[in-house]
Amino acid sequence: MADPVRGRRWADHRRTLEAIAWKYRTNSPWRDLPDELGSFQTAHKRLIRWAVDGTWEMLLAAVLSAADADDDIDWTMSVDSTVVRAHQHAAGALKKGRWSSAGRSAKAEGPIRW
Template identity: 60%
Template sequence: MIDAIVFKYRTGIPWTDLPEHFGSWKGVHNRLRKWAADGTWKRVFTALLAQADAEGDLDWVVAVDFTVVRAHQHAAGARKRGRWPASRTIMRLGVLAAG
């Protein structure tokens, strides 16, 4: 079961393309969901971390990324479609010249 889950996430394949030797893809998917819901994965991860820490296999590295990504000017609140609201005052050139 774990091999099937690892294979799916390593390869990035859809669940329906899981090779038959792993069994039913629906069974694997349902087991993954149940284990996530009942906290099994959290307990496994915690136990593996504790074991690795006890054996001195952990080397913590923290990486912080200060990359700035700016939105395009049209993505920053510009009108998406349609005409401007009727409340906006628009003066025509002819009206301006006649006044």
């Protein structure tokens, strides 16, 4: 005897993908998902389920291999100050010899500014 079917059919994948894309494009909470994109619970659960079972990695690999086959890959990287760490000397750190053992160098004048 065959196993009984549990649950109901999945919502349309395309609509769910649109819901996930909308959420990340707008940076809005899941609960603000428009009604025409379906239930926010469905979209969120499927996002998590696909992350756990490796579906997103398989989709990325398929898209990259198709683009590579068409010689259509062009890597562009965007770097901003929120992800770049500067070396301590670039951040205005004090240099050796600036302060003497008495506290301040003979060259320093005026109040100490941090």
